[in-house]
Ligand code: ADP
């Protein structure tokens with residue numbers, strides 16, 4: 001399922017730029033205060049009561065004293081106020097200038113004027129100064145706060161180039177392969193990486209190209225992250241871990257520079273493992289974006305490729321990456337010399353689940369009645385993370401009930417709780433499992449019996465995605481599809497339903513996907529390939545523009561439906577006939593599936609017998 005994530009940078013910005021009410025009030029207050037100072041204080045005002053204070057040049061003030069208009073002057077260190085009948089005039093002077101000297105120099109007598117000397121600077125004056133300076137200060141403060149807020153949104157301004165990789169050095173508590181279970185094939189492949197990191201000389205002597213990039217693919221919770229750490233633990237090397245999304249920040253170019261930094265740091269610490277978790281965040285196909293503006297991601301991805309290409313043969317660095325969306329990865333990532341090794345992790349089967357349960361059961365007290373085998377059997381489709389989660393829930397439950405040990409009841413309850421997640425995590429009843437087993441066995445046996453079908457590769461009743469189980473065939477290359485093969489294919493698709501009906505005299509919804517696929521193939525045979533009684537005529541309506549539609553009469557449409565029905569009916573009958581004949585084998589196979597959950601090609605052959613080779617005289621439907 002492709003969910004469109006909001007770009008991380010946007011989300012970040014949003015949360016950090018959040019203006020709380022408190023902030024808003026502070027801003028409004030500051031603004032009002034500033035405005036008040038601007039318009040209130042800096043307006044000319046006299047000593048408070050008189051309204052008209054005129055500021056005049058000093059020479060004019062002296063002149064008015066000379067003319068005898070002034071009754072009193074108030075002298076302040078930097079200013080002279082002169083009181084006249086008509087009002088007050090004021091004039092600024094230098095602080096150092098002596099008022100008597102000033103008048104004396106001007107040849108004006110102060111005899112008829114009352115002179116009051118004030119040591120204090122006029123308060124109004126201070127306010128005047130304040131009135132001009134404060135708004136500026138406040139403005140600066142105001143903008144400073146705004147900027148600081150905005151800057152909080154990108155702390156990275158201070159450390160943007162550096163990678164934020166988590167480092168687990170050789171000394172941190174080790175995770176090893178014994179902490180991971182149920183993924184034996186993956187562990188097997190990773191032992192090679194471990195060996196290379198431990199004894200690089202051995203490989204160099206052979207001139208072997210050593211592993212550079214390992215891509216771990218698997219559904220979430222299957223232990224990809226865990227296994228990467230365990231690989232470092234096994235090899236006892238440094239481990240640098242960073243999630244794909246962590247390369248993405250607000251500033252363009254940060255991702256690339258983080259990659260550079262990460263690789264440089266790791267090179268200094270070699271031997272080391274660099275782990276890029278959830279690489280699909282950056283490793284999506286370039287140019288395939290539909291939201292635009294993916295330059296940043298592309299740059300980051302390019303930088304990773306450049307760094308990996310730049311490894312010299314004597315570098316003891318292995319880059320590991322994990323994803324649960326291998327389908328969206330850029331092909332450039334999986335080219336030789338890059339992530340050319342793929343390690344596939346799958347949901348654990350019953351044995352794997354039992355082992356995982358035992359790992360995570362360590363350190364928890366369990367009741368004697370706890371049966372791991374049974375628990376493992378019942379938790380079909382649970383991932384390692386689900387199982388761990390389940391045990392934890394059970395422990396919480398037992399603690400809440402004041403028990404001394406966790407018992408089977410707690411486990412069942414916890415399983416139900418964990419299962420209430422997405423569809424695929426099903427807790428199946430015994431009947432559910434039995435029906436699924438017969439359904440898959442039905443597919444497999446019809447396929448095995450029909451001569452033109454490919455050999456069985458694997459049958460499984462471990463539920464995956466939306467399906468309860470699956471039957472895989474090993475496909476051979478076909479240049480032409482033949483009518484015979486297509487009909488056999490439809491029969492196999494309907495074999496699941498046939499088995500359900502035959503054994504339980506019941507039908508399940510589990511077959512709906514099979515049915516829709518079968519119908520589609522049948523319809524294509526009729527309308528596109530001309531493989532029906534209607535003859536070689538194209539009646540396909542799909543993908544045509546409305547104006548190009550060939551007119552198909554209702555009569556023809558109903559004939560098409562008849563033909564489709566005939567094909568599917570015949571195919572279904574064929575599969576029922578086959579299964580009736582193979583009823584014994586059907587029971588054996590279903591039984592084995594219930595026991596093992598997954599049956600591989602060789603075991604299938606041992607159990608059911610070799611497949612008959614394709615005959616030229618295969619029966620047509
Ligand atoms: P992924 O990275 O594949 O999504 P994680 O490695 O993060 O999965 O797994 C989450 C947790 O689930 C792990 O820390 C571990 O406790 C548990 N777990 C998952 N898979 C396994 C496993 N195969 N064996 C043991 N524990 C597992």
Ligand code: MG
Pocket residue numbers: 224225226277322
């Ligand atoms: Mg993970």
Ligand code: ZN
Pocket residue numbers: 439443496497510511514
């Ligand atoms: Zn099916």
